[in-house]
Amino acid sequence: MKQTRIAVIGGGAIGRTHAVAIRDCPGTELAAIVDPFEAGAALAGELEALHLTELDALFDTRIDGAVIATPNALHVPQATMLIEAGIPVLVEKPLGENAAACRALVSLSEHTGVPGLVGHHRRHNPIIRAAKCAIEDGRFGALVSGTISATLHKADSYFDVAWRREKGSGGPVLINLIHEIDLVRHLFGEIGEVFAMASNDRRGFEVEDTAVILLRLSGGGMVTVALTDAGVGPWCWDTTAGENLARFPAMPAVSHMFAGTRAGMSLPDLSFWTHDGPADWTVPQVNRPLEIVPMDSYVKQIRHFAAVIAGEERPRITLADGAANIAVIEAIRTSVAQRRPVAPDLTGQDAERQTMVE
Incomplete structure (x- = not known):
């Protein structure tokens, strides 16, 4: 069977996760690690993959697709280079730093016919797929309210990387809340209005360390999100779902609670x-x-990416979805700055979910 050769751009923690998933996924092969730093070279050596220091060098290598797992500011520029070269991409979340740049990438993909996906891997998790099924088949009913906690105390050393402290690329609203925005949109539909407050009192960086967000769904229902990277507690998807045990523990707590007209549901324990x-x-x-x-879920995501590359499936998390998520984040930032409710600007975006039957 022909192996689908996939390169990983970026040799950090999430790059490692993707590289291992490619290695472990039947039918895929880790073609290269592209990273200018020693960590990238070490990862390539450990996984017995080609190591390249420049993205341009990748174009001289036979690859079928590439995963972009670099700092946020590089996502759109690198995805643009790859799509223009005819190489399908899986871009780590967030898709980009602003909605305008993301929309331009969506247009490029549509114009060239080269597919792109966004790495909101939770949609591939059986936990989320079971929750989605319970909503779609009517057992849950219509959303009334929801409460999400993202409590993830990050060590001081995490912020030694400058971009994680800087506006536009850092902060838990962009880095972590983006997952919750995608999950709410996936489960319950578009977000029509947001209201948010944020604080940087604990760390004192340019970016926030704590935020509280209210999401009003276009189809009805409201969800609140309590977010911090400075507070201690187990109430976070990453530290309860057990989907990346190489990086995070799996503690016996819940992070999401949703109340419907027929049932109540919590995640990740799937209480119903x-x-x-x-x-x-x-x-x-x-x-x-x-x-x-x-x-x-990471192996499932790579399997799906390979199927998209082969033309067997359509992207489950489209570039348009990624752009819509960023539009919601921009609305949240505006709400924080202006202290008022804000409607996300989804003008010109087709964020239709396209789920394929496996």
């Missing part, structure tokens, strides 16, 4: 609460957890 009788707060509820078969 319904009344044992009439739907009344005085009547006991029964938890019948949703069932899944555990799978590696």
Whole structure:
């Protein structure tokens, strides 16, 4: 069987995760690691892959696709170079630093016919797929309210990398909240309005370390998000879902709670609460957890990328989805600055979800 050769641009922590997933995914081969630093060279050596220091050198190598796992500011420029060269891309989240640049990348992909995906890997996780199924088949009902906690205390050394402290590329709103925005849009549809407050009191950087965000869904329902990279607590997807145990622990807590008109659901434990009788707060509820078969979401994501490269599937998380997520982030930033509700500007964006049957 012909192997799909995929290169990884960026040899940091998330680049390693993608490179290992390529190695572990049947039918794919790690073609190269592109990174100018020693960490990239060490990763290439460990995984017995070609090491390149410049992106241009990749064009002299036979590859079928590339994963971009570099600092946020490089995502759009590098994706542009690769798409112009006819190479399909999987771009780590966030797709870019601003919606305008992301929209330009969407247009380039549409014009050239070269596909692009965004690395919101949670959509490939069986936990999220089970939750989505419960919503789509009507068991959950319509969203009424939701509460999301993203409490992820980051060590001081994390911020030794300058861009993580700088406006435009750093801060938990762009780096971490982007996952929650994509998840809410995936499960419940478009976000029509946001209201947010943020603070940098704990770390004192240019960027925020704490934020509280209210999301009003276009189709009805509201979700609140409490976000911090300076507070201690287990209530975060990364530290409870167990999907990347090489980097994060899996603690027995929940990070997401959603109330529907027919059921209540929490993640990642997939508790699914319904009344044992009439739907009344005085009547006991029964938890019948949703069932899944555990799978590696990063390997699933690479398998899907290979299928897109082969023309067998359409992108599940499109570049347009990535651009829409950034538009919501920009609305949140505007809301923080102007202290008012803001409607995301989704003008000219087709963020249709395109889920393929496997």
